[in-house]
Amino acid sequence: MPFLRFLGLGAVAPRAEHPDDRGETETVRRIVAHLETLPPEQARLLAATAYLLARAANADFEISDAETSAMERILVEQGGLGEAQAVLVTEMAKVQARSFGETEDFLVAREFREAATPAQQAAVLRACYLVTTADDSISAAESAVLNEIANELDLRREEVAAIRAEFAAKVAGRELPPE
Numbered sequence: 001m002p003f004l005r006f007l008g009l010g011a012v013a014p015r016a017e018h019p020d021d022r023g024e025t026e027t028v029r030r031i032v033a034h035l036e037t038l039p040p041e042q043a044r045l046l047a048a049t050a051y052l053l054a055r056a057a058n059a060d061f062e063i064s065d066a067e068t069s070a071m072e073r074i075l076v077e078q079g080g081l082g083e084a085q086a087v088l089v090t091e092m093a094k095v096q097a098r099s100f101g102e103t104e105d106f107l108v109a110r111e112f113r114e115a116a117t118p119a120q121q122a123a124v125l126r127a128c129y130l131v132t133t134a135d136d137s138i139s140a141a142e143s144a145v146l147n148e149i150a151n152e153l154d155l156r157r158e159e160v161a162a163i164r165a166e167f168a169a170k171v172a173g174r175e176l177p178p179e
Contacts, residue, residue: 003171007119008127026100035047035085041088043114044115045112045116045120045141046081047089048111048112049079049127050071050075050090050092051093051096051097051108051125052089052108052128053074053093053109053131054098055073055074055101055128055130055145056128056145056149057070057131057134058097058101059093059099059130059132059139059141059142059146060139060142060147061141063098064132065098066134067131067134067135069091070131070134071086071090071093071131072086072087072090073086073092074127074131075090078127084098093130104137106152107154109149109152109153112124112153113153113154115150118156118159121153121155122155122163123157124153125146125149125153125160126165126166129164129167130151132146133167133170135172137170138167138170138171143171146164150163
C-alpha cells in the first residue's frame with residue numbers, strides 16, 4: 001500500500017484481485033477503483049490519504065467548504081493529481097468518511113501506516129492538521145481525532161509534538177499571550 005501512488009506516479013491498467021490484498025479495506029478499494037490510471041500501490045496510498053484527510057475534516061460532523069478546498073489543494077499539490085481527479089477523490093473520501101467512519105477509521109489508518117514511510121506518515125498527519133485549520137481553528141473534536149490518527153499511524157511522540165506545535169495557535173479555546 002504505497003504512498004508512491006499518492007505522489008501520482010505512472011499509469012497502469014486496472015489490477016486483478018491479489019492474495020496480498022486481504023488487508024485492503026472496502027473503503028480504499030472503492031476510491032482506488034476511480035484511480036485506475038495510477039499504479040495500484042500509489043492509488044491505494046492516495047485513497048487512504050484522502051480518507052484520512054476526510055476523517056480529520058469530519059471530526060466535528062461537518063466538512064466545511066474551506067476544509068473541502070484544503071483537501072483538494074493537498075491532493076493536487078502533494079498528491080500530484082489533476083484538479084478534476086482531486087475533486088472526485090475528495091468527494092468520494094468525504095462520502096466514505098461520513099458513511100463508514102468509525103468502522104473504517106482504524107483499518108484505513110493501519111493500511112496507510114503499513115504502506116507508507118515514516119516521512120509520508122508525518123506528511124499526512126501535517127496535511128490533516130492543514131485541513132482542520134482551513135476554517136482557522138482546531139476544535140476539541142478535531143484535536144481528538146488528530147491525536148487518534150497520530151496514534152494509529154504510530155508516529156514518534158517527538159514528531160507528533162513538533163507537528164502539533166506548528167498549529168498550536170489554531171487550537172480553539174487556547175489563547176496565546178500577545179507578543
